[in-house]
Amino acid sequence: MFKKKELETVYDLLIKKELAQANKLLINLRQVGLLHPEYLFLMSLFLMETGRTYLAIDSLLLSLKIDNTSEVMIKNNFEGTTEKLVKKRYEALIFAFKQIKTNDLKNMAIQAMEKNDASGFLEHLSKVMPGIKLKK
Numbered sequence: 001m002f003k004k005k006e007l008e009t010v011y012d013l014l015i016k017k018e019l020a021q022a023n024k025l026l027i028n029l030r031q032v033g034l035l036h037p038e039y040l041f042l043m044s045l046f047l048m049e050t051g052r053t054y055l056a057i058d059s060l061l062l063s064l065k066i067d068n069t070s071e072v073m074i075k076n077n078f079e080g081t082t083e084k085l086v087k088k089r090y091e092a093l094i095f096a097f098k099q100i101k102t103n104d105l106k107n108m109a110i111q112a113m114e115k116n117d118a119s120g121f122l123e124h125l126s127k128v129m130p131g132i133k134l135k136k
Helices: 005-015 019-032 037-049 053-067 070-075 083-099 103-115 119-128
Strands: none
Touching: 005 019, 005 037, 019 037, 037 053, 037 083, 053 070, 053 083, 053 119, 083 103, 103 119
């Protein structure tokens, strides 16, 4: 699912709820790039497991936004995220939106996942949550 073995290891630790060890690896992996979409996805899972849902949502949205901004992907030499991971990211977003009871965003995320097109969802988010801006 991940293109880097180290990221897969962190994912496995998070699934096993070995949070302390996962956190250490996440800290060490920052050199991969704080903007790397896969790293941000893993960070969001860690944040959700530690009860920081709103920060997790920010990380997931940034991961989605970067993955759908070709200029940033090219500039940082990032490879596109696998389809399996894209689906996992949407599922995490849907779960988080459900937790904080924002059904409109949950439904928009479901539609984006079903269409495999984040453009309308990201456009809406840029209007209602203008805080996440990327330098291209």
